[in-house]
Amino acid sequence: MTRWSESAIEAQLPPETVLSQMEMAVVVCDRFSNVIYGNAFARRLFGFDGDEFIGRSVLSLGIAEEDHAQAAELARHVLKGGVWEGTFSNIRDDGSTVYTRAHAVPLRHPSGAIDGIVIFAREAFRSNQRDQERYGLLERVGERLAGSLELATTLRQMADTLVPQFADHCFIDLFSGDRLIRRVSRHAGGWSPPPGTWAEVDEPVSYPPGHHAAKAMQRRDAVLVEDMAQARYAGPGQAADDMGVTSAISAPLLARGELLGVMTLALSNLSKRPDPHYDGFDRDLVGAIASRVALAVDNAMLFETERETALAFQKDLLPGDVPPRLDGMQIAWRYEPARPLESHGHGIQTQVGGDWYDVIPLSAGRVGLVIGDVEGRGARAAAVMGQLRAALRAFAQADKPPAEILRELDEWTRTLSPARRSGRADEDGPRAPLVSCTYFVYDAWSRVLLFANAGHDPPLLIQDGQVTELEFDSKGAMLGVRGSGVGGEILFNEESRELKPGATLVLYTDGLIDRRPKADGDYYTRDESRRMVREAVAAAADGDVEAVAEAAFEAVPGDIDDDVAIVVIRTSPEELAVEQRTFAAEPIMVSEARRMAAQTFASWGMEPEQAELACLLVSEVVTNVVLHAAGSPAPRPEPALLSGAGLEDEESLLDEELWDLGMELGRREPQVKEFTLRLRRGSESIWVEVFDSDLRLPRIRSAGETDEGGRGLYLVDQLATRWGARPTTDGKAVWFELPI
Template structure:
């Protein structure tokens, strides 16, 4: 006689036969979540046939509820790393009914140890009875409520979980001040209430005093109704009674939504004949379950409202700190946008308002030039936005003073370090800031820039899209490298843009998108951005902005600043000439200006006024700005400069022998004569004319009050009173004085 074990092995089933007989779903996918195997029970549970029609189909395409796609993405990420996963999701079966599943997933490993795929074991959550039903619903609803703070989407998603698994109809009515408004209306089988029956979403709802919903709100308890001997006491009007009878409503539940001591509204569920189910009436178990669900929904609604209020406030604050519109700049077309990030709790960063410190600006500089800036403050929230606002204000002040780009970044670096705040460890937290500042001259297409760790903009020209080649990328603002004492040095460089060039400046939130089930790939994001921009390279700047925002799919946990600047020189003109800094050249400079203004079609009165101001600033150069080299004389009493001012005395207090210095001073060569000439430059734009005078004197002019008998002192006063704007700025070998006048054209001029 054979022993039991021997008989068993003689009649042993194959592995596939065993799996086909077990009452649990077994599904195998490859590394890309495509179906590779399923047993008979899985075919029944998911509605899969026994053939190969579904072989290779993505797991998300076999009826998994859309709200659970992120669950599957988390499953794949976790298991492919070698871990296990447990959770729940809903499946729409072939007969159009929903089934709630509890599932476990484990890695499928190759003999070499590599993970080849995923094995999923699943069963119906309702299989074990009412306790499992309660667990499944509460677990699923709790996860959905915790996954988002967007009020409308979250509440509607909860309603779609309840319908049709637990109800055929779901309504959510919320108070808006003293009125009750229907916010959610979801029905099974895609059924829609006839017009004029049950209130639509957005309509006000009135419940009679004896209505079961009024009773639930008055008592602050969940109410179940299964007796329809008096249907008028169940529904708010006769039309609703008629519709309910036609649909076949058999039972209803109303649960008040109350959170933090405030009644927010009511949740109503109903069973009818829309779906085939054994259950036709709600009971006390269902009442308790819906009461627990309503409590969670109420807290979620209250949290969502508070979050939306905080988010709206934060976004209004952020938007007020960024420029809404820019003035019209001659030779430039500009478009811009700011995109706040969406809250992404699933990445372990908690729920946040998602405002950040991304910023951009276009700043008018002297003589039609502009300053272009893009930057990103580390972190998010009100503190990052506050740092950004102070930084942008300081940058504007430095830029409008015509400071050099590298000098501006040096000042900002010190400014950022002063904005540090105490951290949790007793030290000082200093934000790091990326910033790219560029000064652009549309007439010469010359771009002078300094870069504090920001990615280069995209250069769009002749249908090509590439990174603008920036030779400089220095450290972030606020970051002091270890071992480097003192202030950090920022460099600057100059390049010339090609004609008709367009620059796309952006922060990293534009390309660091997180696709569903994937990870951030900035390189791929940049490639997608460049490919999309090539398609719209010849479009206007606003269309480029819109295309860039949609170029990279997925969501981001960082905000995005976006700025597009296009240069076009069709409306620009320039005339310049060097003159000797002598009295006769004042008339020559004025004649050049008059002829040029006439050639440009400038209004005669406006041209004469501009010529008057040209005479004033040229005269100022000839009289006051002629270079006066300063020499120093070494004596026993000290050092005296050429205006006989003692610079240093008390040589006897020092032990040094000054004879060598005196000898060197006597042998020193006479300083080379400084050039006595100036450059008159005239610029024309679409709406303005700029006049610049360059000389080799380092002293900047200033307005002074002239007395009644003074012969001078009124030139700059006239410029200040008559010009639209004026100013002066240092240059590498002197200074420039400029003023701006509106470009009024003569009546017969076609422009």
């Protein structure tokens, strides 16, 4: 070992000795932002005599109240592994203010886990107190303005930064059209001006000729009034000596060559400063601040215009504010767009998302329900959401099963791929939007819920006083996965549940349970959020569907940083009126079906004219089914292709010849054909369904003058509110709707 290394070891000092001699404050906090260590320089910098700040919140270091939100953001950011740097205003025990430049890093355990926060701080300026305030103010203004794109938040933060550190009064007036409107009126110490003195917030402002604010806008430069006692302005309530104002500066708010408004700062007898007057240096400083404020205001106004446009666009693509009235179920829904995130180091989330939901009336009173989320944000996500909703509505009208609907929607989603549209299907990278959704079909008369899932969170089910998740046998892959180059064949499984009377489903998108901030700067986990939502929904289960939706939305504290869509469906506690009977598909049964319909309609209290019309249409649909059942050819075996002289080929040919000759050998017994007539009654309509085993869907054809048939479906089309046909597992169903 060399002599140098030996002396180095002898000179090695313990960490505490090194930290105590540092000309920089070192503060260590745990994960809950409580101080667990502070070196000697930290005591001197923050004005402490001893260790009284140990074990207390980092806010106990005298961080000014207007910087508390910034301190909370620091903790959140660093505890997630980031670093943070910025300026704080700290108030010492003696009442003096010191601006500190802080740098925060994570405190890591040897395992790599984050145990806390280490903060390094120094005095931002070493000149006199007033210079500290001036230069520190400009830096802090820039930091504050970089954290928001909301106009109201931008103006509020500006006023909080300027009052009382630099001014006793702050006014910000912005033009709305050709009128100047007061947007900020902030005063030190909670003081309020006497009525009629100054315009209130949201009131128009009219400055008299020669007023320093009017001069500032006219000259487009900051105007200083050093001694307000010497200034006089015409007009009521404008005498500065009556208000105790000692000095004022007005600066125009200019952005892109356009005058947005004016900002006025004033000192008064409220001030605790030795000399409550501004000077020329202050005027230049306020001019620089006004330039930054104007740029931030301009950006915020552009952002709000863009956001309002996007929200209006998305609102037009989603269902209206009032859910439809449907038989056998109550519905409430709620959509909340995320607010822009004001975060240091995270960027600002400025755009709406692609959350979507819909309620789709289907045949015979059945209802299609969907909840989903398009991955990403902004205009593309909203546009994809709108196209998805339109496509799903079109697919749903065919009355196909939910799993088949999702397969068609998946194929349609993949057609949105830019690479696929341009024919470059071999390119790497995402090729289609990813979409999670669940599609349900609910029959209120049978209480059967059919559904298929595509990677979406399961809804909550309130039944028998218990709140559980509606279990999915298969979660399914998101729509568009194959189009993004992930996975092979995607299968969507259809499932069914029978809902009990009064059961409630709560459908939601993941914005409800994702990334909600805690008070300590951490975030709730998805499991914690789910638990809180379940508990809130359980507490509100006895209320109406609107109360359940509100309880679900308010369950998890903290601002949302993703859009939230909630749909609540409650089944009827009472059974709905339905009659059903199966008949042989014979002409004589047409009158029997009509007789059953007439008796049922009479028992439901239908008007005779409406009942007669309904019976007429029943006869037409049933007659159509019977005629096609009687006229449908018996199935024939497919002829075998002669690919050789095998035994199977010979037997197949023999069977075909015997069939054609009408011989008894191999003849099948004719199948007895039937049809089922089902009648449903709702609050405003009746539905008639006729089921049979024929797979051919009916269509309207033009009947000639001498044709004996072909007019039945034409009558149904002309006289019914709606009609249609849908495939079933063993045939088809023809249906129509009439008002009552």
